[in-house]
Amino acid sequence: xxxxxxxxxxxxxxxxxxxxxxxxxxxxxxxxxxxxxxxxxxxxxxxxxxxxxxxxxxxxxxxxxxxxxxxxxxxxxxxxxxxxxxxxxxxxxxxxxxxxxxxxxxxxxxxxxxxxxxxxxxxxxxxxxxxxxxxxxxxxxxxxxxxxxxxxxxxxxxxxxxxxxxxxxxxxxxxxxxxxxxxxxxxxxxxxxxxxxxxxxxxxxxxxxxxxxxxxxxxxxxxxxxxxxxxxxxxxxxxxxxxxxxxxxxxxxxxxxxxxxxxxxxxxxxxxxxxxxxxxxxxxxxxxxxxxxxxxxxxxxxxxxxxxxxxxxxxxxxxxxxxxxxxxxxxx
Numbered sequence: 001x002x003x004x005x006x007x008x009x010x011x012x013x014x015x016x017x018x019x020x021x022x023x024x025x026x027x028x029x030x031x032x033x034x035x036x037x038x039x040x041x042x043x044x045x046x047x048x049x050x051x052x053x054x055x056x057x058x059x060x061x062x063x064x065x066x067x068x069x070x071x072x073x074x075x076x077x078x079x080x081x082x083x084x085x086x087x088x089x090x091x092x093x094x095x096x097x098x099x100x101x102x103x104x105x106x107x108x109x110x111x112x113x114x115x116x117x118x119x120x121x122x123x124x125x126x127x128x129x130x131x132x133x134x135x136x137x138x139x140x141x142x143x144x145x146x147x148x149x150x151x152x153x154x155x156x157x158x159x160x161x162x163x164x165x166x167x168x169x170x171x172x173x174x175x176x177x178x179x180x181x182x183x184x185x186x187x188x189x190x191x192x193x194x195x196x197x198x199x200x201x202x203x204x205x206x207x208x209x210x211x212x213x214x215x216x217x218x219x220x221x222x223x224x225x226x227x228x229x230x231x232x233x234x235x236x237x238x239x240x241x242x243x244x245x246x247x248x249x250x251x252x253x254x255x256x257x258x259x260x261x262x263x264x265x266x267x268x269x270x271x272x273x274x275x276x277x278x279x280x281x282x283x284x285x286x287x288x289x290x291x292x293x294x295x296x297x298x299x300x301x302x303x304x305x306x307x308x309x310x311x312x313x314x315x316x317x318x319x320x321x322x323x324x325x326x327x328x329x330x331x332x
Contacts (some may be wrong), residue, residue, distance in 0.1 A: 004028065005039055120148040123164070126280030128256075133160075137178065140167040142256050143277040144199070165197040167257055170212075182207075185236050189214045194228075195254050201273060205236040208253040218243055261299040261307065268315060271295060272329070279304040280325070287317075287331030 007024040010016040016024065028039075123129045123141045130140050131147070135154045141147060145164025153159070159179040170178045172191025180187040182198035185205045192212020198205045207216055209228040216234050218224045224243045226234055233248040255262035261278060263271055272283050281304055295314055299307045304327070308319050318330045 008039065117151045118148050119151055119153075120146060122146050124280070125277050133158075135171050135173070135176075137171045138169040140257060142166065142197075143280075162196055162198055164199055165195070165256065167193070167195045167254055169193050184219050184238055186217045186219065187214055188217070195250075199273075202270065203238050205238065206233060206253075208233040208248060208250055210250045210254070255298065259300060261301075263298070264296050265294040266296070267294060271311070275304055275307060281327055282325060283327045283329060285329045285331070 004024065004027040007016060007020050007027070011021060011024055121129070121131055121141065123143060123145045125144045127143055128141060130138065132138055133149065133153065135158060137158075139147060139160070142165035145162070145166060147164075147166060148161040149159065154176070157179070158173070158176050159181065161181045163183070168180070170189050170191050170193070174190055178189045178191075180189075180196060182196050182205055183200065185198065185207070187194075187196065187207060189212065192214055193210040194212070194214055195208040195210070196206070207214070207228065209230055209232055211230055213227065213229065215225065215227045216236075218236055218241070220241060222241070224241075226243065226245055228234055228245065231247055231250060233246055233253060235244050235246075236242070237244075252262055252264070261274060263274075266274075268285075272285065275281070276283055283304075293315065295311070297310070299310065301307050305321075308327070308329075312318075315331075320328050320330070322328060
């Protein structure tokens, strides 16, 4: 561990070479939480820097990370921005495999700049993912979804940016509200479970409350505020700024968590969009026929063709697969 300590000291001082940073990254990923605590405490207490100014800078950086040593044999670290799963992700680029393909990107040249950075998680079409935030809140991400949060999450405030769909289980903390920035809608919670769908390509932003209580505020010239109770769903229409609230069945609204596709009075264009997300395909609609009839139904198919065959009975179209990832739907 001595070599790792020296490399970490060089990294904090800004003198580590590119190859040394790569070695340090791999070494830190192999440490347990206890070993990591001991290492950072050791750097604090023992690493010799060029002058007092360097030492003061390190003290400042570690305080920003909430690393506070106490007695020599009973040192404590308070690293509220990390969980065991993320480890020392503060300073490095670490791809996490959570049963899906997505990218976690944190970039900084020094620990001092880390607190101003964003952590972003992207789930591509055809995949889903589950992540645990630093406060132990859990977020389930649907396909084609981006979740971002500040690298100092939980130190000043709990807030995430969402583009796509997610189901959130937020840890209750009455002194630190949790915020979801979903485009034109801001959601505030204290501790609850709810589903949010906020895809930029769709006109709707949908929020369904499963448990607890949330406050939803729309942005714009004339903000609207509603407070949801369990089994209620708020729909914000981006085109005309309309906000509605209705009673719903959360089991239906969270079907995607179980691998199901559920449609309730959905337009054909929205169905096609959901199919592209779910199955990672590109679907092109050809023909002049109006296809605005609404559709209600559910599917749990392993491939997109099973869904298309069922939809043919309702919409009377044909389709051809041009490649493995491209499909043309033909209306006469």
